Amino acid sequence: MPLLETSLSAAPIILLILLLRPAIKKFLPKNTLIILWTAIFLKLLFSHVNSFWEQPHGFNAEGISQIEISSDSTIPAAEPDEAPFSEQSESNYKISLSEKNPENKKNLFSSAILPLGTAITTLYFIISYFRCLNEFKTSLPLKNEFTENWLKNHLIKRKISVRQSDKISSPLTYGIFRPVILLPKQTFPKNEKRLNFVFLHEYIHIRRFDALLKLICVAALCLHWFNPAVWLMYIFFNRDIELSCDETTVKKSGLSEKAEYALTLIEMEERKSGLSPFYSPFGKNFSQERIIAVMKTKKIKFPAAVSGTALIIALASVFVFPTPKSFGVEAKAEQSHTQNTASLNETYSEYTPYGLTVNSEDGKLYYNGNQVRRFDDIISEGFFGTKAVGYYEKNGVTDIKAVRENNKLKGLEVISEDKAAKESENGEKSDFSANQPDLLENLASEYGLEYNKNEKALYFEGNRVRLFWDSLNSESLPTSGNPPFVSTVSNWDSKGVIDVYVNRDYKEKDKNGNGKLLNLRIADKQEFDQNTSLFETLTTPQETP
């Protein structure tokens, strides 16, 4: 997915989480927020990386437009906002051929301004980071009985050291692999109990790799510097990481200690404030938010934990998981587009000899004088490159589908009312694939599966396939979520009885850069059951009794 699109699609989710944030803070473990933010960062960082590397000329200073190769396109990939529903790669390819296209403004943004901004933001953060790090390095080791005992009682695999500096104002932690707890000079709290809180708080940051999370967050921010929603997320992520750490500290120390912990925070704040004459409403708000959050920490009850998990899964499946392509197709089918007739003409010129025309007045498709309601065509390009052309117009009366033989256009076929109704009915019921017969047939022929036309289902060795899963470029199973860099082809048919995986040798690449195709494998009982629970929650929540 191109950078801009990822960024735009993230914005509503970020705003939604910000909207839900007060409720999440109140009722759910605060880790919920951290997990949600992290998922979004990873998505922001990695979702377009594939296409980024494959387009070395994308950032060419001569203003050559960006060529998007949506490498993660799986089965008929048509981007939701693209109209007509020809695949992304095709439309962008056209743009790249016509450099004088007035749309180049957009390309100037993505080829010059975008990377420039990223470079500046990245440079800024790198310089700040190393300036700080160099300053932290001048700190002095702190060795006393308390710290040594404390470290002995809180061992982790990484060696933690404690140092002290007169250049910082509040305790902090730096270093991911060799973490250092850095204390300000003479900022020792009144008593050991409070000092213990300070250490515990930093220790929890270390144990949870919060420093690494923050770096990931900054990386995503650098890439999406132009998106105000991402800046908002950055600010709130940094707050939530503290809130969540406070929560864990209080829980570890016992809930009865929360007032003492809050007072410790205030004491640190007070020592820090020293001689400052500045009034900072922003800082005040956060300190207040923190203190209130600490005082309101309570035991998380089981239902809250469950609903937290459910919320994570729900939000993640909307945004972070791969969009099942058929959802895209369905969504598109509901939109009615007004199109630029010229580009329509170009897209549909191939079909003109067979009677499909674009009306120059209303820009709609007509077939033998009747307005077209639905038009579909699937063209395979190489092993996985599949191009889909789709069209839907509410007021149309005829449904048309292109007929291809060995990928060559042979003609157009009118789909009868009955059949169309059946298809759309099936489409509504189905889950991952829209049961678009063309897509499945196409899939079947590419992988050597059998395709049953009547049931519109895939068969393998005589059994109806429920889940078909091909992880193209690196090993990944549905249960492993959606790790970065992985493209998959998948299909779900709830009436199927076996799950089929594609085995690939990822060390050897085929010409598309995917793992070398080895064979098909039927999932064992355990995997099948795991998939059952995974996909049923994802696809058919309303059908569970």
Added chain:
Amino acid sequence: MQPSKNKLYDSELKIMEVLWKNGDTKAKQIAEILSEEVGWNINTTYTLIKRCIKKGAIQRIEPNFLCRPLIPKEQVQQAETEELINKIYDGSADKLFAALLGRKRLTSEQIEKLREIVGELE
């Protein structure tokens, strides 16, 4: 007392301590001693030596980057530490960071307000 811009931070005082103890010392030797003692790498030590030179606390004598202390130990006393707080280098990377993340200092009224909140919620 020296003017406040010449105040030495703890890390810089550490360098001075080596010089006060050993007299004129080569930078390379200082680095070795402090690497052992406080775990600084060579770059960190050299950076600090340069800062001391800039502040007029150390004189650099060639050859061999020999360092000579220019300030006597007695002159640098703990009295200055209070003032150091003014020069706080906030841990949050930079001013923009600090502003964004709300890591600013609070006034005493604000602190009092926070205490009240704890009292109320307890």
